[in-house]
Amino acid sequence: MKMLKEIALFEFAYLISQESEVTRVPYWVEVISPSAFAYLKAMALSDGKPNRLFRLCRKNGAEALQVQNYAGVISTPDGTQVEILPKLAKALSCEEESAQGQSDRQRCEQARYSLLVMLRALKGFAHIQTSSADIRQQKMPLLEVFISQFLASVNVLVKKGLRSDYVRREDNLHFLKGKLNTTQQMRKNIINKHKFYCEYDEFLLDRPANRLLHSALDKLRSISRNASNQKQLQELCFVFDEVPVSGNYKSDFACLRLDRGMSHYQTPLAWTKLILDGFSPQTMRGDHRAISLLFPMEKVFEDYVAKVLAKQLKPELNLKTQAQSKHLVTHNDSAWFKLKPDLLIEKSGEVISVLDTKWKLIDPTKANGTDKYGLSQNDFYQMFAYGNHYFNESTSQRQLFLIYPAHAGFKQAIPYSFDFPTQTGNPLTLWVVPFVIGEGEGCGVQWPKQINPQWDRMD
Numbered sequence: 022m023k024m025l026k027e028i029a030l031f032e033f034a035y036l037i038s039q040e041s042e043v044t045r046v047p048y049w050v051e052v053i054s055p056s057a058f059a060y061l062k063a064m065a066l067s068d069g070k071p072n073r074l075f076r077l078c079r080k081n082g083a084e085a086l087q088v089q090n091y092a093g094v095i096s097t098p099d100g101t102q103v104e105i106l107p108k109l110a111k112a113l114s115c116e117e118e119s120a121q122g123q124s125d126r127q128r129c130e131q132a133r134y135s136l137l138v139m140l141r142a143l144k145g146f147a148h149i150q151t152s153s154a155d156i157r158q159q160k161m162p163l164l165e166v167f168i169s170q171f172l173a174s175v176n177v178l179v180k181k182g183l184r185s186d187y188v189r190r191e192d193n194l195h196f197l198k199g200k201l202n203t204t205q206q207m208r209k210n211i212i213n214k215h216k217f218y219c220e221y222d223e224f225l226l227d228r229p230a231n232r233l234l235h236s237a238l239d240k241l242r243s244i245s246r247n248a249s250n251q252k253q254l255q256e257l258c259f260v261f262d263e264v265p266v267s268g269n270y271k272s273d274f275a276c277l278r279l280d281r282g283m284s285h286y287q288t289p290l291a292w293t294k295l296i297l298d299g300f301s302p303q304t305m306r307g308d309h310r311a312i313s314l315l316f317p318m319e320k321v322f323e324d325y326v327a328k329v330l331a332k333q334l335k336p337e338l339n340l341k342t343q344a345q346s347k348h349l350v351t352h353n354d355s356a357w358f359k360l361k362p363d364l365l366i367e368k369s370g371e372v373i374s375v376l377d378t379k380w381k382l383i384d385p386t387k388a389n390g391t392d393k394y395g396l397s398q399n400d401f402y403q404m405f406a407y408g409n410h411y412f413n414e415s416t417s418q419r420q421l422f423l424i425y426p427a428h429a430g431f432k433q434a435i436p437y438s439f440d441f442p443t444q445t446g447n448p449l450t451l452w453v454v455p456f457v458i459g460e461g462e463g464c465g466v467q468w469p470k471q472i473n474p475q476w477d478r479m480d
Contacts, residue, residue, distance in 0.1 A: 026100060026101055026102065027101075027102045027104070027162060027246070028051045028053065028101075028102070028103055028104065029104040029106060029129050029162065030049070030051050030088065030103070030104070030105060030106070031049070031088075031105070031106050031107070031108045031132065032088055032089070032090050032091070032092065032105060032106070032107060032108040032318065033087060033088060033089070033090070033108060034049045034050065034051065034087070034088055035049060035050045035051070035078075035080045035085045035086065035087050035088070036050075036051055036052075036053055036058065036061065036075075036085060036086045036087075036088070036103070037050055037051075037052055037053075037058070037080060037083050037084070037085045037086075038052070038053065038054070038055050038058035038059075038083075038084070039052055039053065039054055039055055039058075040055045040058075041083035041084065041085075042082075042083065043081055043082070043083050047080075047081060050080060050081070050085070051103075053097075053101050053103070054097075054099055054101055056097070056098070056099045057097040057099055057101035058086070060097045060098060060099075061075055061086055061095075061097065061103075062075075062077060062084075062086060065077050065086060073089060074088070074089055074091050074095070074315065075087065075088060075089065076089060088105050090317065090318045090319060090380060091105060091315045091316060091317055091318065092105050092106055092107050092136050092315070092316050092318055092321070093105055093163065093313070093314045093315035093316050094162070094163055094164040094312075094313070094314050094315070095312070095313040095314075095315060096312050096313070102162070102164065102246075104162045104163050104164070105315070106129060106132035106133060106136065106163075107132045107135055107136050107139075107318060107426075108132075108382060109131070109132055109135050109382075109426055109428050109458070133163055133166070135458045135459070136163070136316075136321075137149055137150075137163075137166070138325070138458055138459060138460060139321050139322060139324075139325040139458060140316065140321065141325075142321070142324045142325040142327070142328040142329075143316075143321065143324055145291065145294070145295070146295075147291075148174075148287075148288045148291040148292065149167075149170065150170050150173075161247060164244070164245075164314065165245060165246070165247045165250060167292075167295070167314070168241055168244070168245050168247070168250050169247070169249075169250055170292065171237070171241070171289065171292035171293075171296065172250060172253045172254065172257065174288040174289040174292055175234060175238070175257055175289045176253070176257070177285065177288075177289075178234075178285050178286060178289050179257065179260055181285045183226055183231060183260075183261075183264075184226075184228070184230070184231075184280065184282070184283055184286070185224050185225055185226050185228070186224070186225070186227075186228040186280075187222040187223065187224055187225075188222065188223050188224075188225045188227050188228070189220065189221075189222055190220070190221055190222070190223055191205070191218070191219070191220050192218075192219060192221075193205075193209055193210070193216050193217070193218050193219075194216065194217050194218075194219050195215065195216060195217070196217065197217045197219060198217070198219045198221045199219050199220050199221025199222065200219065200220045200221070201217060201218065201219060201220075202218045202219065202220050205218040206218045225263075226263055226264050227263075227264055227265060229267070229273040229274070229276045229277050229278070230277060230278075230279070230283070230286055230290060231261065231264045232264060232265060232266060232267040232273055233267050233270065233273050233274065233277070233290065233293050233297065234261065234264075234289060234290070234293055235258070235261040235264045235265070235266050235267070236266045236267040236270065236293075236297060237292070237293040237296040237297055238254055238257050238258050238261060239258065239266050240296060240297065241254055241296065242254050242255075242258065244312060270297050270298070274294065277290070295314075318380045319378075319380045321380075322378055322380045322426060322456075323363050323378045323380075325458070326363075326364070326378050326424055326456055326466075327340065327342050327363070327364060329456075329464065329465050330364065330376075330465065330466065333465055333466070334366065337368060337369075338366055338367065338368055338373075339366070339367045339368075340364060340365070340366060340367075341364070341365040341366075341367055342363065342364060343361060343363070344361065344362055344365045344411070345359045345360070345361045347359070347360045347410040347411055348360060348410075349406055349410070360406055360407055360410055360411070362375050362376065362377050362407045362411065363376060363377045363378050364376040364377070364378070365411065371413060371416070372411045372412055372413070372416075373416070373418075373420075374420050374421070374422065375404070375407045375408060375411050375412070375420075375421050375422070376421070376422040376423075376424055377400070377403070377404060377407070377421075377422070377423055377424065378424045378425075378456075379397075379400060379423055379424065379425050380425075380426065381395070381397075381425060381426075382395070382425070382426070382428060382431075383395045383396060383425050383431055383453070384430060384431070385430065385431055385435060386430065388435075394435065394453070396423075396453065400423060401439070401451070404421045404423065404451055405441050405449075407421065408421050408441065408449045408451075409449070412449075414445055414447075415447075416447060417447055418447075418448070418450075419447060419448065419449045419450065420450050420451075420452065420472070421449070421450065421451040421452070422451070422452050422453075422454055422466075423451065423452070423453045423454070424454055424455075424456050424466060425453065425454070425455055425456065426455070426456055426458060427455035427456055427457045427458065427467065428455075431455045432455060432457075432467065433455065433467055433470075434452060434453065434454040434455065434467055434468065434469040434470070435452070435453040435454075435469075436469070436470070436471070438450045438451065438452055438469070438471075439451040439452075439453070452468075452469050452472070454466055454467055454468060454469065455467045
């Protein structure tokens with residue numbers, strides 16, 4: 022079995038050890054070193070959270086780790102880097118799965134681009150650049166894309182100039198400089214009367230912003246494997262040679278002050294915070310050679326949909342996120358079981374639509390009573406509860422939407438609605454719609470052709 026040090030795979034794919042007795046490795050299964058597999062297995066077993074990164078299972082008779090619904094990068098102490106990509110580009114049919122080679126690379130590039138677009142919706146990630154031409158031209162793993170963008174921002178900063186600041190110094194000098202520290206003068210120079218213990222300010226590059234930037238550059242030298250990134254790192258570390266690295270990240274971030282004329286520091290420092298705080302060492306074994314940068318895709322997709330949809334709404338409408346004003350039941354005068362839809366669209370304070378995002382792949386070709394497009398019955402129960410609690414009884418059109426990521430097999434809304442039984446006579450209708458991930462025209466919710474959403478700014 023061929024073992025790779027750098028691998029890219031999609032959500033819910035599998036990892037097996039090189040020691041596994043599998044002669045022919047199936048598609049959607051990747052082979053890693055025994056030490057890397059043992060490390061990730063121990064992580065899976067020690068993670069008590071319900072939404073863990075890996076699930077221990079068996080695949081083709083071998084012990085395997087199945088990646089769960091996270092995307093990003095994780096590395097192991099032996100240097101293995103695992104890039105986990107969104108499942109959007111994952112083939113849905115056996116015929117598509119067999120089309121490897123260049124099509125595999127294209128699917129990875131598309132998935133990587135989609136993830137970067139969605140990450141811009143998260144707090145602290147708005148500085149990510151998502152020019153599809155640049156990303157696809159670089160053909161880098163996600164981690165190297167992040168590093169490349171950080172280095173580009175630091176290059177811009179260097180061209181505009183590093184900023185110095187006054188730094189308070191104390192020293193025992195042969196001449197008077199600044200202010201004499203009389204206490205230390207009596208203590209240090211009672212014999213050496215020709216010396217002066219002084220306090221003075223020096224205009225230096227040694228300030229928190231520059232120390233943090235140097236620390237990020239220094240950290241990436243041991244992480245990046247891309248030749249172009251390594252070359253830039255070496256050049257930029259030379260530029261910051263006069264600046265010490267930060268001795269305390271938390272303290273320097275707390276003391277961070279961007280003076281007038283330092284707006285060009287904002288993007289590099291946003292990347293720096295991600296690198297120093299986000300590229301977190303795995304502390305399970307105290308091994309600082311292992312890093313991870315992982316994102317829960319349900320939350321990423323939900324935040325991205327909310328951000329894009331808010332821009333599409335007409336000014337008189339309000340998009341509300343994470344509503345939780347209603348409860349399923351009351352018991353002994355207490356409200357139990359909060360109902361928390363992802364999104365509400367309101368007009369003049371009245372709910373006119375309830376929407377929920379689902380990070381799942383559905384298959385419109387499975388339009389039968391058995392497969393049901395791959396939809397979840399529990400999701401329908403949930404939407405039924407939302408519809409019966411968040412709409413006013415007088416609302417004539419009560420429309421619910423389940424929003425799923427669009428993919429090659431799901432580009433248009435399922436053409437027929439799902440109609441719930443009602444007591445009031447006013448219909449309660451659910452639509453299943455795709456959300457096209459990207460930038461520019463054509464992205465966002467693809468509304469059913471049978472309806473004309475009055476809240477869409479594009480009408």
